Amino acid sequence: GAGVSQSPSNKVTEKGKDVELRCDPISGHTALYWYRQRLGQGLEFLIYFQGNSAPDKSGLPSDRFSAERTGESVSTLTIQRTQQEDSAVYLCASSYSGNYNEQFFGPGTRLTVL
């Protein structure tokens, strides 16, 4: 079946602009995660959605970052007033449930802030 998809695959924006990144999880997966990976660095947890529970937003680096999820489907990560340090690959993952099950990752969105 289809895996996790993300769009756009690449995004170049100017400093100060807002960007919106999209993630379509695997159908039937109740848990959805966003991570950030800077060049040559490890994965940095951003936010976790599990069903209808309140999301775990503890990884969001600032109030410029927000994310929403519609039911158990698509999620969008929004970065307002982008800064150059926001440049990274933003990875979305989904899993069958949040109980430490295998996370399946999308191909990521490569964000470059000029």
Added chain:
Amino acid sequence: RKEVEQDPGPFNVPEGATVAFNCTYSNSASQSFFWYRQDCRKEPKLLMSVYSSGNEDGRFTAQLNRASQYISLLIRDSKLSDSATYLCVVNGERSQGNLIFGKGTKLSVKP
């Protein structure tokens, strides 16, 4: 102590070699452990879960030492296709979905 710590490498080994990666974690209450593999400019993919008694999947063997809070991955008979970055992953404390990814150990297998 960092939540998940790995030797960044790179490990440069010839084909057929045996190579071992180590990982330490700080949360003594962690219950779930994984090794993920990430190819260059690609997304991470699960390589194997790590069970308390240790487990093997073909050429790959994972071990867990809870007392020392230490996980290992052994790769036997290395193939060129094993070249990748190997990520040690441990569940965190914040929420059930919270997995902590190590920065990874880079492996390069040469002919």
